[in-house]
Amino acid sequence: MKKLLLLILFFNTFLLLAQEIEIDSYVDKNKIGISDMLTFTIEISGENVPNISAPVLPEFNDFENLGTSSSSSSNYSIINGKMSSKITRNYSYTLRPVGTGNYLIPPITLEIQNKKFTTDPIHIQVVEGSTEPAPPASSNFRSRTDQSSDIADNLFLRVEISKKNVYLSEPIIVDYKLYSRDDIANLAFAGDTNFEGFWKEDVFTPESINFKQETYRDVRYNVMLMRSVALFPTQTGQLEIPSLSLNVDIREKSRNFFDFGSTRRYSIQNDPETIQVKPIPTENRPADYVNAVGSFQLTSGISETNLKVGDSFTLTIIITGNGNLKQFDVPKLPKVTNLRFLDPEISTEINKNVISGKKTIKYLIIAQEKGNYILPAITFTYFDTDKHSFKTLRTNPIDLAVREGNLPFISSSNAQSIVNEEGADIGFVITNKQIRSQKLYFNSFVYWLIWFIIFLFIPGSYLYSQERDKLKTNADYVRQKQAAKVLKKYMKQASLLVNKNEPGFYTTVQQGLGNYLADKLKEPRGSTTDKIILALTAKQVPPMLLKNVQTIFETCDQARFMPGGFSQEKIKLDFKLVNDTIKEIIKCKL
Amino acid sequence: MYKLMLTFVLLLTISSVIGENQIDDIFNQAISSYENRDFESALEKFVLIENQGVINADLYYNIGNCYFRLNSIGRSILYYKLALKVKADHLAARRNLEHALSITKDAQKLETENVFRSFWLKAFNSISLNLLAILTLVIFFVIVVLISMMIGIYRNRENAIPIFVTILFIFVFVILLIVNVVKWQEYHSKDEAVLLSPSALGYSGPGEDFTRVFTIHEGIIFNIEKEDGSWCLIKLKNGLGGWIKKDTFEVVKFR
Structure with a gap:
């Protein structure tokens, strides 16, 4: 028994080791000239590859084996703290064709750790002459159409489509891959690609040049994923997947010691491909079909089953799977009395490959009355593209118990009925009014002007009280203030006497002017003319005016002692002089 | 020069009178639409006047009534608040606001229970x-x-x-x-806001990944404390605070 166990263990270990080994074979080109050399490589890779001697090739009739070389490389990586290693051993054979035509490198059988591996056969076309690149042309820009077939073999774009026969809205992944065996210096997209007839979601766009090795048609290439998109057909029939255009700068090999190398630009694009889009069948289409296409799973759940009136809870419906998650409508909810469903919050999370993801629909539900309720099953129908038929998913019904509650937010169950009671709820609309913008007084200039005017009362009242005090206490000041008033009175009287041609005019003028000047000059009333003149001189009154005053007083004196008086003309002239003089005196600040 | 100035002033007065007459015409049309129970048309016309830059408590009150009749309680509360902002002693607006608040999902009161504060608020608002x-x-x-x-x-x-x-x-x-x-x-102030969407969830931070704090419903009045992208920190009248999405409410402010 023990022996049997050991044997099984040994066999398993051996199997494990053998399983980890991968064999690949490829050539550097599968179209060569009769004068060219061909490199055929066998690559053995795996976690634990033993160091074996170069496999011996069988006898070829069509090729001459010129020599063998071998190389090995190790690659260590640590993922999530786990170290893994990969050893790659390459055995290259240089072969020379012996004639033209189509030949086959036959499958090579290898035995590693007692396990046999066989490589795939490789077809080789041998033509006359050489397929080595021609000398470079003078221009440093060549398009794909005029380049040599060598460039076309070594640099091209390919499109990979995940599925070529699909249903309307069924997503496909389209990968644009660049294959190259040249030294690429730079890459750039040439123009936009217009995906007509599709709803497009970008899956991948490279940020830097990143090549991986891949064997395509028995030839080893450096391959870079240039663009990956998820396309959702929006039309039926034959739809074309458009080409991607690239500008690629290739480093040229230096031809001699002084040639430091140069780059040459090539414009390439892939051949367009087509896919066939079928319509979703109308036969047996369920009524609750919401345009979902793909393959989905449905789950649902609620945040709380034990509730109080007025409480809100969330019903979450999750649809996961592959398909047009962003494009279909949400499943309809059944109506339940006394449960108020609010508009749902919908969020869609899409995985990196875009076809798969999760659509979450959250309904906020408010319990309006106490009681036991059942949230019925929710159905979701989609078109299953694998089974070519409609499929309906169902959630389980959910039981709810709503108790009486006194939460801070109390629901008002009869809200709608109150709204409909016309006139008894809100006040009537305001009519017969002129609608004018109600401006703020604080923003009005007039308002602040009134404030300022009111404020001015304070200095005004102060000045007024000062004036009043002065009038009360200072008799000279009172005389000064009232002098003009008194003079006016006298002059009015004088004016009447002039018209009547009475000699009393001179007496009035003498009294009036004398009193005015005495009051103004703070001299006692009845002062002599000389005293007044002296005081006027002290006030620096102009001499001309002084003379006029003196003349008036003298004339008045004369008139008093003149029995016949003056003629009417003389009186009028004197009145004019008096008026002019008074005007001048008023102008002087006495 | 004097004549020119006089003409200018006269023209300005006439044009403003014409503008005011037009507004009165639209207002009267809106009133008749309202009386014919065509609330949507009435609302359209009242809003047209509002868009002319007219700030008037009666206008806001009437817009509030239109929204109320159209079953848009949140917006009606917003406009009654605006009417009271212009004219704090607008009794009709206060009465309607109280009524609208009484039928919102979340219980709200205008006055507090503290006697002194209630008296102060009454005096202040009147x-x-x-x-x-x-x-x-x-x-x-x-x-x-x-x-x-x-x-x-x-x-x-x-x-x-x-x-x-x-x-x-x-x-x-x-x-x-x-x-x-x-x-x-x-x-x-631009702090006060009214919830317009049927409901909103309050989270403990600006994002749906945070813990839910509360659920509020259309018509609730709250204060905005802080903004962060498309989220706002709000404080409810009962003291509860939380982050809600910005597009669910409108601030009580003039256009």
Whole structure:
């Protein structure tokens, strides 16, 4: 028994080791000239590859084996703290064709750790002459159409489509891959690609040049994923997947010691491909079909089953799977009395490959009355593209118990009925009014002007009280203030006497002017003319005016002692002089 | 030159009168639409007047009524609030606001239960900013008259009564000034908002990944405390705070 166990263990270990080994074979080109050399490589890779001697090739009739070389490389990586290693051993054979035509490198059988591996056969076309690149042309820009077939073999774009026969809205992944065996210096997209007839979601766009090795048609290439998109057909029939255009700068090999190398630009694009889009069948289409296409799973759940009136809870419906998650409508909810469903919050999370993801629909539900309720099953129908038929998913019904509650937010169950009671709820609309913008007084200039005017009362009242005090206490000041008033009175009287041609005019003028000047000059009333003149001189009154005053007083004196008086003309002239003089005196600040 | 100026002033007056007449026409049309129970058309016309830049409590009140009739409780509350912002003593708007608040999902009261605070709020809300402006001006006038009298009449007399009365009035004036400042800030504040979407979830942080704090419903009035991208930190009247999405509410402010 023990022996049997050991044997099984040994066999398993051996199997494990053998399983980890991968064999690949490829050539550097599968179209060569009769004068060219061909490199055929066998690559053995795996976690634990033993160091074996170069496999011996069988006898070829069509090729001459010129020599063998071998190389090995190790690659260590640590993922999530786990170290893994990969050893790659390459055995290259240089072969020379012996004639033209189509030949086959036959499958090579290898035995590693007692396990046999066989490589795939490789077809080789041998033509006359050489397929080595021609000398470079003078221009440093060549398009794909005029380049040599060598460039076309070594640099091209390919499109990979995940599925070529699909249903309307069924997503496909389209990968644009660049294959190259040249030294690429730079890459750039040439123009936009217009995906007509599709709803497009970008899956991948490279940020830097990143090549991986891949064997395509028995030839080893450096391959870079240039663009990956998820396309959702929006039309039926034959739809074309458009080409991607690239500008690629290739480093040229230096031809001699002084040639430091140069780059040459090539414009390439892939051949367009087509896919066939079928319509979703109308036969047996369920009524609750919401345009979902793909393959989905449905789950649902609620945040709380034990509730109080007025409480809100969330019903979450999750649809996961592959398909047009962003494009279909949400499943309809059944109506339940006394449960108020609010508009749902919908969020869609899409995985990196875009076809798969999760659509979450959250309904906020408010319990309006106490009681036991059942949230019925929710159905979701989609078109299953694998089974070519409609499929309906169902959630389980959910039981709810709503108790009486006194939460801070109390629901008002009869809200709608109150709204409909016309006139008894809100006040009537305001009519017969002129609608004018109600401006703020604080923003009005007039308002602040009134404030300022009111404020001015304070200095005004102060000045007024000062004036009043002065009038009360200072008799000279009172005389000064009232002098003009008194003079006016006298002059009015004088004016009447002039018209009547009475000699009393001179007496009035003498009294009036004398009193005015005495009051103004703070001299006692009845002062002599000389005293007044002296005081006027002290006030620096102009001499001309002084003379006029003196003349008036003298004339008045004369008139008093003149029995016949003056003629009417003389009186009028004197009145004019008096008026002019008074005007001048008023102008002087006495 | 004088004639030209006169013509200009005349033209300006005529054009403004025509503008006001047009607004009155639209207003009357809106009223008849409302009376014919065509609330949507009435609302359209009232909003047209509002878009002319008219700030009027009656207009806001009527818009609020239209929204109420159209079953949009949140917006009706928003407009009653606006009407009261323009004219705090608009009794019809206050009554309708109270009614609208009474039928929102979340229980809300305008006045608090604290007697002193309730009295203060009542007094504060019953005075509009313009009435307050006139009151302040009148008190200022009285103070100026009293000061003038003291300068003019009572300066040399030993009488404490005028001084006491003046100090009393100055005290009232200072209180009025403070109320003015508070009212002015309230008038220009953009903190208060009304929830317009049927419901909103309050989270403990600005994002749906945070813990849910509360659920509020259309028509609830709250204050905005902070903004962060498309989220706002709000404070409910009951003291509860949380982050809600910005597109669920509208701030009580003039357009």
